[in-house]
Amino acid sequence: MVGGETQKRSFSLLKSNGLLVSVVSLPEGNPPDSRSVFFLADVTTARLSTLTRLFDSGELQAALGSVLPLEEARHAHEMLAGAPHARGNIVLACRTLNNRQRSNK
Numbered sequence: 280m281v282g283g284e285t286q287k288r289s290f291s292l293l294k295s296n297g298l299l300v301s302v303v304s305l306p307e308g309n310p311p312d313s314r315s316v317f318f319l320a321d322v323t324t325a326r327l328s329t330l331t332r333l334f335d336s337g338e339l340q341a342a343l344g345s346v347l348p349l350e351e352a353r354h355a356h357e358m359l360a361g362a363p364h365a366r367g368n369i370v371l372a373c374r375t376l377n378n379r380q381r382s383n384k
Contacts, residue, residue: 290315342367349373 282303289299290309299306299315306315333339344367347355352371358364 343370344368346370346372 282301286299286301286304286306287308290306290313293299293313295312297313299309299313300318301315302318302320305317309315330339334341344365345355345358347369349371354362355369355371358369
């Protein structure tokens with residue numbers, strides 16, 4: 280989340296024709312060789328419920344590319360940075376402890 284002074288300083292870090300996205304405030308004063316946008320996601324329980332229903336019914340599907348165990352989070356970040364991986368979302372899988380495993384912790 281970039282806003283205020285940090286937002287103003289961030290423009291100097293953009294490549295030519297770069298894009299600064301803020302979820303804090305509308306970016307102002309961007310240089311001519313860059314772009315900026317304000318992005319607001321209005322998340323509500325009703326909207327999340329609709330997405331859940333669409334996923335559950337199969338009407339909405341995620342483009343699943345790679346599923347990695349949580350222990351490979353570093354590799355997932357490398358994939359985000361450009362390392363080869365299957366097209367689609369990169370998901371970190373967390374295993375769920377059963378009751379017996381919880382009681383032994």
